[in-house]
Amino acid sequence: xxxxxxxxxxxxxxxxxxxxxxxxxxxxxxxxxxxxxxxxxxxxxxxxxxxxxxxxxxxxxxxxxxxxxxxxxxxxxxxxxxxxxxxxxxxxxxxxxxxxxxxxxxxxxxxxx
Amino acid sequence: xxxxxxxxxxxxxxxxxxxxxxxxxxxxxxxxxxxxxxxxxxxxxxxxxxxxxxxxxxxxxxxxxxxxxxxxxxxxxxxxxxxxxxxxxxxxxxxxxxxxxxxxxxxxxxxxx
DNA sequence: TAAATTGTTAAGCATATGCTTAACTATCAT
DNA sequence: ATGATAGTTAAGCATATGCTTAACAATTTA
Numbered sequence: 001x002x003x004x005x006x007x008x009x010x011x012x013x014x015x016x017x018x019x020x021x022x023x024x025x026x027x028x029x030x031x032x033x034x035x036x037x038x039x040x041x042x043x044x045x046x047x048x049x050x051x052x053x054x055x056x057x058x059x060x061x062x063x064x065x066x067x068x069x070x071x072x073x074x075x076x077x078x079x080x081x082x083x084x085x086x087x088x089x090x091x092x093x094x095x096x097x098x099x100x101x102x103x104x105x106x107x108x109x110x111x112x113x
Numbered sequence: 114x115x116x117x118x119x120x121x122x123x124x125x126x127x128x129x130x131x132x133x134x135x136x137x138x139x140x141x142x143x144x145x146x147x148x149x150x151x152x153x154x155x156x157x158x159x160x161x162x163x164x165x166x167x168x169x170x171x172x173x174x175x176x177x178x179x180x181x182x183x184x185x186x187x188x189x190x191x192x193x194x195x196x197x198x199x200x201x202x203x204x205x206x207x208x209x210x211x212x213x214x215x216x217x218x219x220x221x222x223x224x225x226x
Numbered sequence: 227t228a229a230a231t232t233g234t235t236a237a238g239c240a241t242a243t244g245c246t247t248a249a250c251t252a253t254c255a256t
Numbered sequence: 257a258t259g260a261t262a263g264t265t266a267a268g269c270a271t272a273t274g275c276t277t278a279a280c281a282a283t284t285t286a
Contacts, residue, residue, distance in 0.1 A: 012129035016122055017274090021198075028205045034233065047275055049234070054273095068232045068283040076206040083199045085134075090196060092141045093189040130244090148262065160245055162264070167243095181253040181262045231284070242273070251264070256257100 007059065011082045014058035019043075020051050024060065024074060031073040120172065124195045127171035132156075133164050137173065137187060144186040 014020055023037050038048040052072065055061040059078035063070050127133055136150050151161040165185065168174040172191035176183050 008134075009129055009131060012125050015195075015199075016125035016129055018122060019274095021121075024202065028202065028209065030209070035231090043274085044276065045233075046235085046277090050274070065233085068281095070233070074206055074209075076203060076210060079199060079203055079206065082128075083196075083203060086128075086192060086196045086199065089137065089141065090189060090192055093187055093192065096141065096143065096187075097189060132244095146262080156244085157246065158263075159247085159265085163244070178263085181251095183263070227286100229284100229286080232282085234279105234281070236279080237277090239276080240274090243271080244269105245271100246269080247267090249264100249266085252262085254259100254261075256259085 007078075008081055008085060010054075010058040011060065011078060014054050014060055015082065017051065017054075020055055023048075023051060023055065027061065027072060027074045031071050033069050033071055037072060121194055121198060123167075123171040124173060124191060127167050127173055128195065130164065130167075133168055136161075136164060136168065140174065140185060140187045144184050146182050146184055150185060 015024075019041060022041070026032055026037060026040070034045070034048065034052065037052065038045050041048055052061065052063070056063060059075055059081075061072050062075050063072045065071075128137075132154060135154070139145055139150060139153070147158070147161065147165065150165065151158050154161055165174065165176070169176060172188055174185050175188050176185045178184075
């Protein structure tokens with residue numbers, strides 16, 4: 001539980017917007033320029049740049065400018081942070097439900113209220 | 114890609130706040146009342162209720178009121194939605210990186226720029 | 227060099243978020 | 257019935273988000 005938490009905040013926040021998820025899905029097919037990312041989106045270029053900034057701050061995407069073109073690509077490790085938190089919770093939650101199931105089974109002799 | 118997406122938005126948004134994650138972590142240990150959830154949090158009860166509302170809307174938490182006490186519990190399946198999206202992306206992303214690695218290896222004969 | 231392409235910055239604006247306090251309701255205990 | 261407990265609702269407020277349009281800058285390309 002480090003300052004790591006702020007990055008988790010930013011990662012989940014970045015993922016919470018369908019436009020940003022769409023951008024990530026596009027980048028799954030390979031690197032893209034800002035304009036390419038913007039093309040399918042129903043908004044101005046500056047708006048796309050702002051979404052891109054959120055993705056960069058979260059670490060989910062990195063970019064590099066060459067000439068006048070900025071190329072964007074995904075950063076798989078960043079997604080790992082969110083994945084780890086969720087997987088850990090899921091494990092604990094299902095364990096808890098299992099124990100609850102056992103408890104209910106053990107007390108099934110009488111009757112359910 | 115159904116209306117499912119709105120729920121994904123809500124789920125990731127719910128997870129993007131450290132207070133809400135803390136509430137979820139508390140609920141991992143078992144059901145709790147609203148007051149119990151609020152006790153460790155440095156904010157008013159109404160503020161906690163608002164966070165709870167976000168968690169409920171996302172489906173991550175369900176509640177039930179008995180007498181004057183509202184009991185809250187986690188809903189593992191809801192977390193599965195976020196987990197699935199992330200896991201799918203991670204798989205695709207690492208496949209892409211593998212292909213990229215292969216490509217780089219194949220062209221390693223000459224030299225890297 | 228002039229024009230087109232690609233991206234960036236700044237300002238403004240409407241709405242959403244995350245809190246607060248105050249007032250209120252419902253239930254339980256005495 | 258009185259008071260304490262648990263939760264709820266409403267209003268207000270500061271800040272953050274998600275866009276927009278209007279300049280502006282840096283590269284190509286012609």
